[in-house]
Amino acid sequence: MSVGQTIKHKTQAFKGRVTHRVGRTTRNxxxxxxxxxxxxxxxxxxxxxxGQGRVQALTINAPGGAHVGRTPPGRPERPISRQESTAMKQTSVRTESRKSQS
Incomplete structure (x- = not known):
């Protein structure tokens, strides 16, 4: 929030407090x-x-950070088909079995 906006809003709230006091005093x-x-x-x-500033801070500091609303890094841009998923699982199983054999 800019300093000018802050001053403007605080002035409006202060003016409201003063006006309310005057109204109470004069029974108006x-x-x-x-x-x-x-x-x-x-x-x-x-x-x-x-609140706007806090929401922006939360989205930047959230897991995934500035990627809110976009695909986070490490995830594919499109959905993976079953065939691709199966192929990826088989590849990872093969590499794990090779590591255990060594």
């Missing part, structure tokens, strides 16, 4: 309502921006 329902809406709106905007 309209001012209380406006203050509450400004305060909640400013706080939601701040938390929404923070």
């Amino acid at each position: 329902r309209r001012l209380r309502r406006e203050g509450r809406t400004d305060r909640v709106s400013g706080n939601l905007k701040q938390s929404g921006r923070q």
